[in-house]
Amino acid sequence: MMPLLHNYVTVDTDMLLSNPKHLEVIYSMCKKVLTIDAGEDAQFHAAKLLEVIILQCRGRGIDQCIPLFVEAVLERLMRGLNPQPITTHFINQWMNDTEFFLGLHDRKMCIIGLSVLIELPSRPAVLEGVAAQIVPSILLLFLGLKHLYASRLVNKPDLLAHAWAQEEDQNGEKRWAWTEQGRR
The missing domain is CATH 1.20.58 (Methane Monooxygenase Hydroxylase; Chain G, domain 1)
Structure with missing residues (x-):
């Protein structure tokens, strides 16, 4: 299921963000997986999905959700440790x-x-x-x-075939330009 949700978040981000309920459902699912003993694989994928949402959607109206995402993952990581x-x-x-x-x-x-x-x-x-x-x-x-x-x-x-080279423009002023094979 993770590849499908990952694609949904990364390929059709606008659709995901068009209705707050979509994000809420994904968060609820991830939180549940992180809360119950669903196994490390499922918990890893849930945490990874929350990370992908943060990376893909930060600054697009989800910033208030980030503390909830982080808290859900941290609660799982802290369970029984400290x-x-x-x-x-x-x-x-x-x-x-x-x-x-x-x-x-x-x-x-x-x-x-x-x-x-x-x-x-x-x-x-x-x-x-x-x-x-x-x-x-x-x-x-x-x-x-x-x-x-x-x-x-x-x-x-x-990658080294491309180089920054200094050249003179029409006014005789030197400037840096990106060149192919080190030449312009």
Whole structure:
């Protein structure tokens, strides 16, 4: 069922968002799967679907739903692990694990999340304890992205066939232009 719902969210996002009931039904289904003992596979797919909705629809009228989505997933993750409040545990764990976000998507999502934390008008109390770690963590993630992009260019010579070259325009002023095979 996950591929079908994934396609619905990504291919026909406008239809999904045209009626709030559609999103409510998907959320209810995911919450139920995350709440009952449906097995790890089903729970993984439910959490992944909520992530896809956030990525696909953020800024399109669902932003007020994001805390509900995150809470549903965190409640599942916290079940039986730690008596700390979810927010406190999550943010502390996030700060401790920043260096382990290795993929392109993971790093980008982490940077976005940390940036949102910085922008919050009313911040959770736990942020006071980790405030000094946020900017260094973001810088570490950006450095990792830089290295990741550089390694992808080195490993894909066809991408290196395109190059930025400096050229002069009609007025004799120098400017940078994208060129094929390094020539314009």
